[in-house]
Amino acid sequence: MRVLLVEDDxxxxxxxxxxxxxxxxxxxxxxxxxxxxxxxxTQSYDLMLLDLGLPKKNGLDVLHHYRKQGGDIPVLVITARDAKASRIEGLDAGADDYLIKPFDIDELMARIRAVLRRHRGHIHSIITHAGVTMNLATHEVTLDGLIxxxxxxxxxVLRALLDSGSNVVSKMQLEDKIYGWGDEVESNAIDVYIHHLRKKLGAxxxxxxxxxxxxxxxxK
Incomplete structure (x- = not known):
C-alpha cells in the first residue's frame, strides 16, 4: 500500500x-x-494524508483540485484546525475523515485502516482467500488457521494481491505498491517475494x- 503524506511540520x-x-x-x-x-x-496512491496549513497552496485547495481532477483515493485530513466549520468544510471538500492534531499514532493507524476498508467495501480488518487469512490490524497471516x-x-505483496481480488496485478503495479521514493528496487525483487509466498502459502x-x-x- 502506497501513501502520500502531505505535511510541512x-x-x-x-x-x-x-x-x-x-x-x-x-x-x-x-x-x-x-x-x-x-x-x-505522476504517481498512483492508495491513500493521502493531508495537512491543511501548507506552504505554497493550502490543503483545502489541494483537496478541491484533486477531487475536481477525478481523484478517488481516500483522503484523511490531519490538521490543527479544530473548529466545527473547518471540519465541515474539509469533509464537504471531499475528505473521507478528519483527525485533529495532536493525535495518537495508534488512532491514526486505525483510522487509516477504516477508510481503506470503506474504500474497498470491507467491513472488517480481515481479508480471506482460499484458506489464507490476513488481519490488517495485527499484521497476522494464517493458512488454514496456522500462523x-x-x-x-x-x-x-500479499496484501496487494488480496486487494486485487480476481484481477491480474503487474510487476510494475506491485513495485509501486511496496516501494516509496528513494527505496532501492532490485530488478527481480517481486519475483523473489512471489517465490517466497508460494513456498509459504502453497505453490x-x-x-x-x-x-x-x-x-x-x-x-474452490
Whole structure:
C-alpha cells in the first residue's frame, strides 16, 4: 500500500512516516501543496494524508483540485484546525475523515485502516482467500488457521494481491505498491517475494499470467 503524506511540520512528518513504514506502508512525503499536486499527478496512491496549513497552496485547495481532477483515493485530513466549520468544510471538500492534531499514532493507524476498508467495501480488518487469512490490524497471516511468518515486503505483496481480488496485478503495479521514493528496487525483487509466498502459502496460491503479471487462484 502506497501513501502520500502531505505535511510541512518536520517532527510530525517524521513521526507519521516512521509509523507508516512500521505498518508496512510505502510512503512518499511532501511538504507543500504544489509538491502534493505534482506527486498525485505522476504517481498512483492508495491513500493521502493531508495537512491543511501548507506552504505554497493550502490543503483545502489541494483537496478541491484533486477531487475536481477525478481523484478517488481516500483522503484523511490531519490538521490543527479544530473548529466545527473547518471540519465541515474539509469533509464537504471531499475528505473521507478528519483527525485533529495532536493525535495518537495508534488512532491514526486505525483510522487509516477504516477508510481503506470503506474504500474497498470491507467491513472488517480481515481479508480471506482460499484458506489464507490476513488481519490488517495485527499484521497476522494464517493458512488454514496456522500462523505464517512473512517479511514486511512479503506481507505488502500479499496484501496487494488480496486487494486485487480476481484481477491480474503487474510487476510494475506491485513495485509501486511496496516501494516509496528513494527505496532501492532490485530488478527481480517481486519475483523473489512471489517465490517466497508460494513456498509459504502453497505453490498454486499465486498464478503467473505470462507477460502480464500475477493473480490469486480462484477459490474452490
Amino acid at each position: 518536520r517532527m510530525i512528518g517524521e513521526s507519521i512516516e516512521e509509523a507508516l513504514r512500521g505498518e508496512n506502508y510505502a510512503v512518499d512525503w511532501v511538504r507543500d501543496g504544489h509538491s502534493a499536486e505534482l506527486a498525485f499527478s 505464517v511468518h512473512l517479511s514486511a515486503r512479503e506481507f505488502s 498454486d496460491f499465486i498464478k503467473n499470467v505470462r507477460g502480464v503479471g500475477y493473480k490469486l487462484t480462484a477459490e
